Amino acid sequence: MQPTILNIALDVPLNRTFDYLSGDFNAHIGNRVIVPFAGRNLVGLVLEVKHTSDYPIEKLKPVSHVFDDIVFDTPSFNLLKFCADYYHYPLGQALISALPLRLRQLKPAITRKQLAFQSVQTADACQILAQIPAKKVLLHRIIAAMKASPVLAAGDAALISTGWKKAMVELKNMGLVTEHEVLAVKASMPSSTIVPKLNGEQQQAIQSVLALTHSFKPWLLHGITGSGKTEVYIKILQQILQTAQSQVLVLVPEINLTPQLEARFRSRLSQYPLVTLHSNLSENERLQNWLAASTGTAKIVIGTRLSVFTPMPYLKLIVVDEEHDGSYKQQDGMRYHARDVAMVRAKQLNIPIILGSATPSLETWNNATRASNTNKSQYGLLTLKQRAVQNAQLPSIFCIDIAKSPTENGLSPLLVKALRERLKRGEQSLLFLNRRGYAPVLHCNACQWVSSCTRCAAKLVVHLSQKRLKCHHCGLEQNIPLQCPSCGNADIKPIGQATQRLEQTLQALLPNARIARVDRDSMRSKDALTDMLAQVHAGAVDILVGTQMLAKGHDFPNLTLVGVLDTDSALYSPDFRAAEKLFAQLMQVAGRAGRADKAGEVLIQTAFPQHVLFDALRSQDYVSFADAQLQERIAMQFPPSSFFALLRAEAADFSVVNQFLTAAGNLARTQKSIDLKHEVMVYDVIRPQMERLKSMERGQLLLQADTRLALQRLLKMWMPEIRGLPIANKVRWSLDIDPLEF
Ligand code: ADP
Ligand code: ZN
Ligand code: ZN
Numbered sequence: 001m002q003p004t005i006l007n008i009a010l011d012v013p014l015n016r017t018f019d020y021l022s023g024d025f026n027a028h029i030g031n032r033v034i035v036p037f038a039g040r041n042l043v044g045l046v047l048e049v050k051h052t053s054d055y056p057i058e059k060l061k062p063v064s065h066v067f068d069d070i071v072f073d074t075p076s077f078n079l080l081k082f083c084a085d086y087y088h089y090p091l092g093q094a095l096i097s098a099l100p101l102r103l104r105q106l107k108p109a110i111t112r113k114q115l116a117f118q119s120v121q122t123a124d125a126c127q128i129l130a131q132i133p134a135k136k137v138l139l140h141r142i143i144a145a146m147k148a149s150p151v152l153a154a155g156d157a158a159l160i161s162t163g164w165k166k167a168m169v170e171l172k173n174m175g176l177v178t179e180h181e182v183l184a185v186k187a188s189m190p191s192s193t194i195v196p197k198l199n200g201e202q203q204q205a206i207q208s209v210l211a212l213t214h215s216f217k218p219w220l221l222h223g224i225t226g227s228g229k230t231e232v233y234i235k236i237l238q239q240i241l242q243t244a245q246s247q248v249l250v251l252v253p254e255i256n257l258t259p260q261l262e263a264r265f266r267s268r269l270s271q272y273p274l275v276t277l278h279s280n281l282s283e284n285e286r287l288q289n290w291l292a293a294s295t296g297t298a299k300i301v302i303g304t305r306l307s308v309f310t311p312m313p314y315l316k317l318i319v320v321d322e323e324h325d326g327s328y329k330q331q332d333g334m335r336y337h338a339r340d341v342a343m344v345r346a347k348q349l350n351i352p353i354i355l356g357s358a359t360p361s362l363e364t365w366n367n368a369t370r371a372s373n374t375n376k377s378q379y380g381l382l383t384l385k386q387r388a389v390q391n392a393q394l395p396s397i398f399c400i401d402i403a404k405s406p407t408e409n410g411l412s413p414l415l416v417k418a419l420r421e422r423l424k425r426g427e428q429s430l431l432f433l434n435r436r437g438y439a440p441v442l443h444c445n446a447c448q449w450v451s452s453c454t455r456c457a458a459k460l461v462v463h464l465s466q467k468r469l470k471c472h473h474c475g476l477e478q479n480i481p482l483q484c485p486s487c488g489n490a491d492i493k494p495i496g497q498a499t500q501r502l503e504q505t506l507q508a509l510l511p512n513a514r515i516a517r518v519d520r521d522s523m524r525s526k527d528a529l530t531d532m533l534a535q536v537h538a539g540a541v542d543i544l545v546g547t548q549m550l551a552k553g554h555d556f557p558n559l560t561l562v563g564v565l566d567t568d569s570a571l572y573s574p575d576f577r578a579a580e581k582l583f584a585q586l587m588q589v590a591g592r593a594g595r596a597d598k599a600g601e602v603l604i605q606t607a608f609p610q611h612v613l614f615d616a617l618r619s620q621d622y623v624s625f626a627d628a629q630l631q632e633r634i635a636m637q638f639p640p641s642s643f644f645a646l647l648r649a650e651a652a653d654f655s656v657v658n659q660f661l662t663a664a665g666n667l668a669r670t671q672k673s674i675d676l677k678h679e680v681m682v683y684d685v686i687r688p689q690m691e692r693l694k695s696m697e698r699g700q701l702l703l704q705a706d707t708r709l710a711l712q713r714l715l716k717m718w719m720p721e722i723r724g725l726p727i728a729n730k731v732r733w734s735l736d737i738d739p740l741e742f
Contacts, residue, residue: 223384225591
């Protein structure tokens, strides 16, 4: 008899898969296995079960073990195969790194199970049901609950009534429910949140999406903060989840920054088991939640970028909230963009996908407004123009010209005046300064020495409370010197503003104000942010000082002033996406003001009040800003009107980096195919802005193509050649398709 051969994916940096004998094990596609590899044991995934191999069968080794858990289904395999191909990343590494850590280990995954009840839905059962007398109220309540979700976990049943156990026995005896073990999912508590009556725009958006739920259809839901996008998602989810065997995936940029979102979904969709997937979970929680999603127990998955790969057998809809957010892009390993992967997944599964944002990425805006109308993947554009809450006004946005109203310790007199007014009225204010620490640099007035990191091309940031200088890029720390290390001058000073210093300045200026700071330093512990937000809501804080951590999705009804400090460097940045990012960020921060019935005011301190970006911002006109930016991009042939790939390399010695990138560039230029030469442009080797990081000298090579196809064709031929370069082993290199950072 022919032996059974398993084709197996392994987490090794080689662009191939491996054949092993199945031995006595009965293995299936998607099983985890343990195999001997180069003297070690590795976890692998079965990609194929077959009877032939390109290798001599007598040379194949048997697998050491086959676990009985199937961790990937075929659609998930297909998605990851597409990604490995598109991002030119080894398939085995792509697959295994998409698994929760517990499933990458050489031991069986322990699953936490709990008792659950499943309603029996046969004609007989219906008859028996009809005969239960009306006075058996509890039985009817349980049956009603099980209509919404046929599987009821013991924990959820307990929420219905204390007498649930006896009632369940009765139902079991009648043959109306059966008892099982299911994966434990944290129950959601229904709460008495008010369900708003949807406005016309919201209803229109919901109807449009619900009219086309059985095929691939991308939607852009464009609406300013507070326009009711989340309400639209919730309503659509409610409809879609009513069908048995359905699941939805909601992607969010950083869930730990938006605890309110999870709470809202839990309270409004409490009948559907919901799990979250993000980096703040313990490895065990992550495993349980992942299994609940991949077995179909969890109906709703809210997760950050990696969760886009979670197997969900009944997936019927994907929502990508804040689709423009840069944190959807993975910055090491396989450098995927979760929004783009979600789009591919929706297409493969033939289901709808909603991208939501107040400030869509220009790529998405392009797809929703310019791409050809005949294209089946043309995005539908849904717009919410008004703030949803009655009477909630858009905040007024003003620039404070700091040339005319100079700042003192970072604050202009006009901004201070506005802060005092809020204090008097008992309203809250927020000051946005996207720089943590005390001051960005320490400086010597005598010799112009500045505190610099020895390992990075970056300044050491002053952290006065700890009396330390810190590099925010590599973690290097030093004591603050008492005199200039270069000339001995004792008069060295912190220059510029960061959040700690701003907090101190404010406290001196407004001694009666209750000030709170929100940044990565003050919010280290897991629950710190949630606690802080609760304090703000309780009115225990007058002025919030914070970084972009504060910009995301928090609702502060009593907040009427937002001050923006020091964003000018982004206005004239060499990064062609800087303006787009700044606009999105400022719109988001501005959205924190005046959420309830109090008018909000946003004051931006700038030396360039005439800049077009501020014009658009003052009129809160995303559309004209985006259209103008898009015109500019097209004129300059930047994405989305062309496609980039960036080859990055680093080594201790830049000349090695340069040799590698130059050789790679030459290979790309001499590709035989003639038409490629016209379609793909290979630039010269350049150094990124951060020339050195963690003692590694860095360089990069940019490729630009008119079409994705041309780029992919070149990369397919080029990548094996790069891997074959002898010097490739002397550098650390990576390829970034559709890079966001340059
Ligand atoms: P977004 O997600 O666009 O920021 P939300 O859905 O969070 O907007 O809505 C903002 C606020 O307005 C929430 O408090 C929400 O409950 C409320 N809201 C949403 N839709 C309506 C509506 N049609 N009528 C009244 N309030 C609404
Ligand atoms: Zn000096
Ligand atoms: Zn450093």
